[in-house]
Amino acid sequence: MPDDTRRERDLILAPNEHAFILDETKGNIVNYVGPHKTSLANTDQPVVFNSNTKRFERCLLEKAIQLFAIAPEGWYVMLKNPAKDGKPPTPGTANSLPPLDIGRKVNIPGPVAFAPWPGQMVRVIQGHHLRSNQYLIVRVYDEEAARVNWTNAVMKPAAPEDAAEAKPENNIPDLTLGKLLVIKGTEVSFYIPPTGVEVVLEPHNKEYVREAVTLERLEYCILLDEDGNKRFIKGPAVVFPKPTETFINKDGSRKFRAIELSEIIGLYIKVIAPYEDNGKTYEVGDELFITGKDQMIYFPRPEHAIIRYGEQEVHYSAAIPAGEARYVLNRSNGQIRLVKGPCMLLPDPRKEVIVRRVIDPKLVEIWFPGNDEALEYNRRLMEMTRKEKGEEFVSERALKAALPAAAATMGMTEEAAPAAPSAEFAGDAFKRKQKYTPPRTITLDTRYEGAVAINVWTGYAVLAVNKTGERKVIVGPKTYLLEYDEILEIMKLSTGTPKQDERLLKTVYLRVLHNKVSDVIDAETSDLCPVKMRVSYRVNFEGEPEKWFNVENYVKFLTDHTRSMLRNAIKRHGIEAFYSKSIQIIRDTIIGASSDGGKRPGLTFEENGMRIYDVEVLDVTIGDETISNLLVQSQHSAVQQTLELAAEQRAFEVHQQKEAIRQNIAKTDAETQQLFLDLQMAEAAKRLQLKLAQIAADAEADQRKLDAQLAQQQGLDTVNKAELARQDAKLTLEISIMERRQRQRLDELKAEVEAVVSKAQAVSPQLIAALQSFSEKALAERVAESMSPLAILGGKSVAEVFAQLVKGTILEQALAPSPLPDAAPKKK
Incomplete structure (x- = not known):
């Protein structure tokens, strides 16, 4: 038990460790820095410094042991209450508390490691790496220290060629106390603030590094300053706000798409501040209507404010097909003009508005008989005119406002009016405000949107009269668009x-x-x-x-x-x-x-x-019925007599036709008999001609057969002659070849014989002795074998030829046959 107590009172510190020990008898706090070992007295109390309450709190010995404040390369230490001499505690010893510069704060870049003094507050912060679209906001908290230490800031340039510009001594800003500065990622890639300057946390995500806005083409952003002024910046650009500026954010986006305009799309603009553009001056209160003819892409500017009607920002053209028109009211002089199609009508909202004419129900029934839909539509328009103090027309704007309530009864749909675009122009593509389907189509329902159209059919005509008394006759087929002050008579x-x-x-x-x-x-x-x-x-x-x-x-x-x-x-x-x-x-x-x-x-x-x-x-x-009956009876009598005469006439005509038919029958029978005889005679003549033709054909066939046989025999003779000639030529050729071969062979044999003779003449006595030693008989057989060609030519045997050749020589005896027993030799 005593050993455990002693062990608990032993303070053992490893390198990079330290502990605060309070001497309860004196109130002093000693900072023990490792590596170190000491035994604590009963009056020594381990404590830790609470940076939130700024008080020393008693704790167990294990909790009192703390690590050094370590900042590696690329990090820095923000130290509050530094020592006046600027020295940290000495490692391996017990260090008494020196005087501290209470309330001051210094930044120490790494690499550094030290044990803080009691009462000091340490925060290790990683150095700030900046990309080209990031930035920092720093604040001067100590004006004097900032000026002294500004050149000690760690600032790495974003590009090597910008190294000179990034040096702190080359660009010292205004370092007034509380001044906010912006460190841009396009200029500095790494930053550690000097003493006197601190990096401000971003209030929303609690990060030091803030994201700038990267604008692509056709994008822009809006910066709002503390003085209420706005700054509009167009892309492509990386936008860094001023310290007092904030990005205007809508629906989570800080950048917006530019508005696409065309000749049929426009914006209604109010000038809210004077400015000059392209040599033209604009005053406050001027109204502009900007279309694609002026500029195809519109970027907002601080002097402009878009005038909206409800939710409509962009004004679209109204499609007027051929045969239709629109009434356009001039707001300045009250004149209503008729615009005929085909065209795209884009009224200038500063002075023009599209209106719809209201027709009295009685006229609707006459002009469009049986068209209940047109009658109901005009009834609705008339109700709207009563609400608008008895006007004779309804504006398109008012009609669109009342469209959701009256759409079902007017036979109209929301699709007829282009929808207003969203105020947030974010995204990679423009959003068209029409309904598109593959393939791209636009649905137009303009039955009741345009001017009053009268369809005059083929074979009809109408008379149009205006309020000045002018008359105009329209003959069909034609569609006529009524002027606003015209009616039909x-x-x-x-x-x-x-x-x-x-x-x-x-x-x-x-x-x-x-x-x-x-x-x-x-x-x-x-x-x-x-x-x-x-x-x-x-x-x-x-x-x-x-x-x-x-x-x-x-x-x-x-x-x-x-x-x-x-x-x-x-x-x-x-x-x-x-x-x-x-x-x-x-x-x-x-x-x-x-x-x-x-x-x-x-x-x-x-x-x-x-x-x-x-x-x-x-x-x-x-x-008069009596006169009518008399006339009918008189007519009946006349008709009866006429019928009787007609009956007699018909009987006469029947008899006449019967006799004519009999005559025609007799004539036809005679003609038939004569025709039959003519046919028989013609048939006999044809048969005779047929037999004669057969006989002639048979004779001709026999003659042709004989001619064919004769020609065949002649052909065989020719073939045989040719065959014999070929055989004769073949045999002649073979004989000739054999003769040439024999002559050639004779020449060869003659040459051989001459060679043998020459060889024989060259035989010396020594050769003869040698031949005798090697068997004269064997040699004679070989020589006889060599002489066989000569024997063939002379018709004699080889032995005879050779014997004739060697007659009188020594070889004659070798070639002589051995005599048989009991037989006398034959004579030659």
Whole structure:
């Protein structure tokens, strides 16, 4: 137990360790620095310094042992309350506390390692590495120390050629107390502040190194200074703010895309500060409308403010297809003009606005009969005009504001109005504000967006009248766009059969081609018999179109005149004459008698250019029933007599046709018999010709066969002759070859014989003795073998040839055959 107590009171410090020990009798604090070993007294108390409370706190001995403040290369130590002599505690000893410079702070770059004095606060910070798009904000906390130690700052240049500029002594800034400075990564790649200067932490992410804004092309950022001024910077650039500036941030982005403009896209700008650009001066309050004609890419500037209508920043053109138009109101003088398509209309919002015309429901029913959708649309527009104090038009802007509520009933969609772009222009591509689908298409629904369009069909015409009294006739087929002050003149036409004025048809469409007007006319003949006629007139409008609308009710005008003409004409005829020729009388009266070409002149009305070119008589009725019955009976009798005559005529024609048929049958039979005989004679002649042709053919075939055999024999003879000639030539060639070979062989043998003779003549006695020693007989056999060619040429055996050759020589005895026992030698 005593050993454990002693061991607990022993302070053993390794290198790089130190401990604070409080002497409770004196209150002094001793800094023991390793390597060191000591035994603590009972009055010695281990303590640690709490940098937050700035007090020494008692603790166990193990907790009192602390490491040195170590800053390797590239790090630095921020030391508060340094020693006045600037010396750290000595290692391996117990160090008493020296006087400290309380409240001061110094920066010590590494490499360095020391034990802090009691009461000192140490913070080891890594040196600040900066990329080209990073920066630091430093603050001068000690003006005098900063000026003295500014040249001791560790500042590595971003590029070797900038080394001179990066030296602190070459560029000493204003080091007023509290001054904020920016250390840019484009100039300095590594930085350790000197004493008197500290690096300010970024308040959001608690980092020393701050990120600059890297702008690409078509990007910009906005810097807001503490004095309220803004600075707009365009890319490409790396943007470092001033110490008093902050980046304007929207939706987490500090950079924005420039606004793409074109000839059909524009921005409505308000000048909020005077400036001069391209030699032109702009004052506060001026309004600008910038389109792609002025500049294709728009970057905001401090003197500009975008005027928005609701959420709409960018103003887009309205597509006006061919055959359509828009009403444009001049806000300065109140004049409304008509802009016709095809074109892209981009109104200047400073003085122009697109409006929609409100038409009275009664006119809508007449102009667009049966179009309930158009009627409902104009009813909605009229409700909006009441809210806008009785205006006769509705602006596009007001209509778009009310669009979500009225879209379902007006037959419109949000797609008809271009959506406003987002205020944040971030990203790599422009975002078009139309709906695109592959392949790229734009959906246009402009039925109710443009000017009032009147579709005049083929064969129709309308009359447009403006407020100054000017008249214009539009003949179809054509689509006419009404000016804002134009209306269509209404006609009131009689209806019913016969035509009456009790119910009038209101319309603006005049049928000028192939018009049809029906009527019923009551008249009286010269014998006071009433008749009723139902007719249908075919009418065209000809000549000058301006005259067509001179008569308001052309139907009543036409029927009254034709009734008078027909009554007058019928009054001149009796009932029987009229009834028999009623159609002719009516047509001749109305459209005139037929000319030589069969055409009728028609009835022309000079007042309005109307001409009746044809009339159809649908029915003629006699008003007196008794007269009608008599006429019917008279007609029946005439018809009966006509039918009887027709029956007799038909019987005569039948008998005549029967006899003609019999004659034709007899004539046909005779012709058939004659034709049959002619055919038989022709057949016999054909058979005779066939037999003669067969005989001639057989004779010719036999002759050809004989000729063929003869030709074949002649060919065989030729072949045999050629074959024999070839064999003869072959044998001749072989004999010739053999003769040449024999001559050649004879020459060879002759040469050999001569050689042998020459050799034999050259034989010496010594050679003969040698031959005898090597067996004369064997030698003779070999010589005989060599002489075989000579024997062949002479027809003798080899032995005979050789014997003749060596006759009289020693070899003769060697070649002589041995005599057989008991046999006498043969004579040669």
